[in-house]
Each structure stands twice: as structure tokens, then as C-alpha cells.
Amino acid sequence: MKSVLNLFVSIATQPAILVALIAMLGLLLQKKKATEVVQGTIKTFAGFLVLIGGAGILSNSLTPFAKMFQFALHVQGVVPSNEAVVAIALVKYGTTTALIMLVGMIVNILLARFTRFKYIFLTGQAMLYVSCLTAVILISAKLGTGWQTIILGGIFEGTLLTVTPALCQPFMRQITGGDEVAMGHTGNIGYATAGLMGKWFGNKKNSTEDIEMPKGLSFLRDSTVSITLLMGIVYIILAIVAGPHFVETKLSAGTNYLVYALVQAGTFAAGFVVVLQGVRMILAEIVPAFQGIATKLVPNSKPALDVPIIFPYAPNAVLIGFFTSFIVGTISMFIMIALKTTVIIPGVVGHFFCGAAAAIYGNATGGRRGAIIGSAVNSLLISWLPLLILPVLGTLKLAASTFADTDYLVPGILLGNLGNLGTVAVVAGILGFLVIVVLISLILNGRDKANSKAEATK
Template sequence: MNGILNLFVSIVQSPAMLVGLLAVLGLILQKKKATEVIQGGIKTFVGFLVLTGGAGILSNALTPFAKMFKFALHVQGVVPSNEAVVAIALVKYGSVTALIMLVGMIVNILLARFTKFKYIFLTGQAMLYVSCLAAVILVSAGMGSGWQTILLGGLFEGTLLTVTPALCQPFMRKITGGDTVAMGHTGNIGYAIAGWCGRLFGNSKHSTEDIEFPKALGFLRDSTVSITLLMGIVYIVLAIVAGPHFVETKLSAGTNYIIYAFIQAGTFAAGFAVVLQGVRLILAEIVPAFQGIAMKLVPNSKPALDVPIIFPYAPNAVLLGFFVSFLVGTISMFIMVGMHTTVIIPGVVGHFFCGAAAAIYGNAFGGRRGAVIGSAVNGLLISWLPLYILPVLGDLKMAASTFADTDYLIPGILLGKLGSFGSVALTCGIIGFTVAVILVSALMKSSKQAENK
């Protein structure tokens, strides 16, 4: 039993393996030739490895950025990091988390099959983290680690991961120019809010991607060149503020601090280029393969994929969103210092990925202004909400880290507040959430039928 559970957890923890197997299943269901099945499965598998490798390069390039920032400003506090907080929690809640994840996947597939929300969530690490969040809050609320916790946690996770891509899909259609893929990330609630704010307060006539460069600066249209130069300026300024002694003794192993800073900027640009290549590989294979699953198992379903999938559609918005979100996080940090609350130090990785996506969503219907507003609003959410989730995470020693994205923070806070009223309230709340989603789906079907009459 432990061996099977370990195999399952290992597959789900590897998005490349999970999505590669789903591509194989889709192609088999379409009765493709064995050679096409093998080719599609391998290219999808490798595409995800390219994508995650690029994301890893980006994250590694942002690590010294965060260290220089923290040293230059002399601040201590809580750094939101999903990876760090889950690593702590899994020591105590590993088995419960894995079983919640299994139930959550089944609930997601069932809801996609029988409701109007046709989204199969395929971002494995996000599924694991949501499972862990559910386990921590349910056990901390006194539910124990038995079958009730596993079923309720899976019901909560499966419902959440089915409905949040639906919130984002109107914007995904605009961003991608189609309706074949969905957003499968744990910042979906924030991205949808960013998109709505962009639509309300933005101006769609002026897209971030329409920024005109003078002819002499036309070379900046190449994203690799522009990202390297822009990030180079940012890294070098931060390295100068942190000082050569800190950079050369703590980060660069003796390499000149200016050279080191520019190399990190180039590494960041390289990571971005790798991400774009991975996205192209995945989209070329997973969408056609997924049609097999849609036709046979879950009709009209869409794969919900990780956040970098939208970066190629608005590279200017990616950089704009990062800088706006990180600036909002930095200003919020200083306000917290003044208020003498727990200080949430802006997590560079979180502000990059979530800020970039929020700007792309804001830009979809609101142009440049929408991108700025959307990323600023999302930046406020991921800067201040961590203060409110800390009290509901039980007695785990998580003082140095906490969850980072809106889809952990908002549902987690609500779930924790319910838990404070006891296990009955928590049980009713989770079941009520799933029932509400099913009722909304039924109402959507009824209204569509009425329109057709």
C-alpha cells in the first residue's frame, strides 16, 4: 500500500510526468498510431521539463535579488513561500496530504464531467500545496487525521481547483485568442480580480504590447535584449546599494559585484527564453492530445496549465507586472514596520509570477492602465492577506514563512475562520461550497436552455 501511495505521490508531484501520461491517454483514446502516441507523450513530457527548468532558472536568478534586497533594507519578518511552508508542514501531515490530493483529483474530474465547469487542473505542485493547506487547517481545527478529514479536504480541494479556472477563462479567451487552455495556478482568484479591475478602470486601446520604441531603439523589441538590459540596471543598482563586500563575500564567491549582477540579469533573461520554448512545445502537443480525453471521458474539457503558459502572449506586461507588484509589496512592508505588525517581506518569486500574470490579465481588457492597476491590486492582496492566514495555521512553527498566492490565502482564511466555530461548521461550509458550485452550474444550464428556446 505504501509503495502504491508513494508511486502516486511521485507522479503527481512531477507535473511533467502527470501531463505526459495524460497526453498519452488522450492519444490512445483517439486511437492514434503507437508512434504518434510515443511522440506526443515524450514531447509533452519534455516540454514540461523545459518549462519547469526555465522557471527554476528564473527562480535561481531571483534568489540573490531577494538576498541583496533584504540586506540593503535591513528587514526581518515573514517571507511568503509556498515551497518553504509546505516543506515544514509535510513532515507532520504528509500522509493526510497525499490522500487528500487523491480525493481532490477524483472530485475535480467528477465535477468537470457532470457540471459546466469543464476544467481539469494539471499543475501537480499546486495540487499538492492546496492539499497540504487543507490538511493543516482541518487538523488544526480539531478534525483529526481520519477519513473525514481526507474526504472533506479532497472535496474542498477538488471543488476549488475546478471553479477557479472558470473565473479566469473569460480573460484567457482574450489573452490567448482561443478557448483551448485554461489557467491552472493558485493565483487564479487574484488574476480574475486583476482582470476585472483592468476592465473597469483601464483603457483597452493602449496595450502594453503596443509600446512604440524609437527607430534607434528598435532592437529593444527583442524580449531577450530588453529583459537583459532592464533587469541588468535593476540588479546593478541593488548590488551597489547592498555593497561590494556583501555581494562578493556572500553571493558571488569573489566575482566582481557589478559583473555578478549583470550575469544574474542575463540568467534571468535566459530562464525567460527557456520558459517560452517550453510553452511552445506543450501547446503544440497537449491541446490536440487532450481532445481525446475530452471526447471520451470529460466532454469539452480543457487542460488548466501552470502560469508561465501565458507569458508569451504579453512579454511587456510580464516585466511591468513584476515591477509594479514588487513595488507595492515593498511599500506595504514599510507600512507594516510603521504599524508594528508582523512584517511580510515581499517574496520576489511570488511577485514575479503572480504580478506578471495579473498584469497580463489586467491588460487583456484594460490595456497598459489595466495592467498597472491589476498588478497593483494583486500585489496588495499577496502582501496583506498573509497577515490574516498566519493565525489559522495551527501550532506549526511557521513564523518564518507562510503561503503566498491568493488561492491559498483567501480560501485558507475563510476555511480557518469556519474552523474556529468547530468541526460541524467546517463540514457544513465545505459541503455547502461544493453544493453551491453544482447549483451555479445547474442555473447556467437552465439559463442557456431558456435562451435557446
């Protein structure tokens, strides 16, 4: 009996097996062929193990980075990278994350079905990462790894990912010229802010798309290339500041310090590629299952999709936003070094996706000026807010990496600080969030009804 129980507990606490079982459930619900069920389940299982392997590579390259940073500047240096921090966190919090994601999907479908927020969040990696963030914060707030964390975490994740697309939808209508798709990314709070900035301070007439832009920079959109380049520069500067003596005696076991720095930068990029491959394998079976079930259960639902869907609407704004965002992030970094706070190093991936999207939102409401102001304000958010989220991440604050986008940072900081007030505050906060969203839906529906009645009586 005891060994049977042990077997079940072992299965339930092994995230790789658990995620594979979730994928299998999805495949069975879709009535797939037996061979496809087996194939999908195994690929998900292996995918999780690939991801854990990538986490090891990333950690190994970040440890010397943190040591050099500490020695050279006497402060902690952190690279915000969702992929890196999630991969590291999943090693410890994988099971809870997987179950939160499952509950979150159900919450998303229920809210979309019964409230006016008809958004089905289909960006799998964002669901996974937000679930992971929620798991880390709730466990750090001492809610444990049991059903309380899973249910509350699922409610939080599902509610958040139903309402953030709603925040962006007024602007999405202006960008895409339609109401069919929604934004399903994790920078939505920043994008909506950028849209507002454009509206207040911009001038819609001077669109970014009337400017002639140089074409030679698009090779930077290969993340492997841009990450290696940027991390290479950062590592080599650090190695020079830390000095050959420190690097060669303490870290590299005699290898030339510059060569060592370069290899570590390449290793970070390599770990990134491995993690992406793992995430891809995990999501390949789960997302179509979720989409299939959701569209059957929720009539008139709108898919909330990943951020690059808006890039073709304003390719110039993409480049303007990236550079504005990255420059503001770099200036912020130098201010942090001067202030001796923890130093947030601008991550190239976060600044690219979020900076580009913020500029597209800013451009839609306020033209060139809107694009620049929008992406600059978004950049200030993603450069400075990581300082506030680090304290609520428990042991993860020492990982030399952290969450990068606004929709991790803003809700994470709020939830984490509620956690500092005690478990009652967290429970009340999450349930309150859900109730407020449902109430807003009811109030807005009531207003719409009153308006249409008024129209009819006219």
C-alpha cells in the same frame, strides 16, 4: 498479525511510499510496460525523499533568518514562498496531503463530467500545494488525520480547482482569442480581480504591447539568480541591522557576519532548487496518468494549464506587472514595519508569476492603465492577506515562510476561520461550497436552455 498490521500502517503513513503507490496505480491504469512502471514508481519514491531533503535545507536557512529578523526589528519576518512552506509542511503532513490530492483529482473529474465547469486542472504542483494547505488547515482545525480530513479536504481541493479556472475564463477568451485552454494556476482570484480592475478603470486601446521595452532584464527570470540576489540583499541588510556581534556569537559560530548572510541566502536558493527537483520527480508520473484518465472520462473538457502559457501573449505586460507588483509589495513591507505587524517580505517568485499574469489580465481588459492597476491591486492582496492566513496555519505559522498566491490565501483564510468556529462549521462550509457550485451550474445551464429556446421560437 500485529507485525503485518504494523507493516500496513507504516506503508500508509510513509508519504514517500504512498505517493509512489499512487504513481504506480496511475501507470498500471495506463497499461504501461513493466519496466516503465518500475522506473516511474521508483522515481516518484525518490522524488519525495529529495523534496524532504530540500525542506531541510530551506528550514536551515530560514531559521537564522527568522532569528536575525526578530532581533533586528522586534517583529516576525515572513517570506511567502509556496515551495518553501509546502516543503516544510510535507515533512509532517505528507500522507494526508497525498491522499487529499488523490480524492481531489476524482472530485475534479466528477465535477467536470457532470457540471458545466468542464475544467480539468493539470498544473500538478498547484494541486499538490493546495492539498497541502488544506491538510494543514483541517488538521489545525482539529479534524484529525483520518478519513474525514481526507474526504472533506479532497472535496474542497477538487471543487476549488474546478471553479477557479471558471472565474478566469471570460478573461482568458480575451487574452488567447480562443476558448480551448483555461487558467490552471493558484492566482486565479487575483487575476480575475485584475481583469475586472482593467475593465473598470482602464482603457483597452493603449495596449502594453505597443511600448518598446528594454531587453536586458530577462536574466532575472532564472529563479536561482533572482532568489539569490533578492535574498542576498535582504539577508545582508538584516545582518547589518542585527549587527556583527549578534550574528557572529549567536548564529555563525565566528564566521564573518556578511559572509554568513550571503551563504544563507545562497542556501535558501539551493533548497529551492532541490525542492523543485523533488516536486518535478513526484509529478512526472502522476500528471500524465491524471490527464489520460480525465480526458477519457470527460468529453469536451478544457485543460486548465500553468500560468506561463499566457506570457507570450503580452511579454511587455509580464515585465510591467512584475515591477509594479514588487514595488507595491516593498512599500507594503515598509508600512508593516512601521505598524509593527508581522512583516511580509515580498517574495520574488510570487510577485513575478502573479504580478505578470495580473498585468496580462489587466491589459486585456484595460490596456496599460489596466495592467498597472490590476497588478497593483493583486500585489496588495498577496502582500497583506498572508497576515490573515498565518493564524490559521497552526504550528506552521512559525516557519518563517507562508503561502504566496491568492488562491491559497483567500480560500485558506475562509476555511481556517470556519475552523475556529468548530468542526461542524468546517464540514458545513465545505459541503456548502460543493452544493453552491453544483447549483450555480444547474441555474446557468437552465438559463442557457431558456435562452436557446427563446432564440428558437423567435
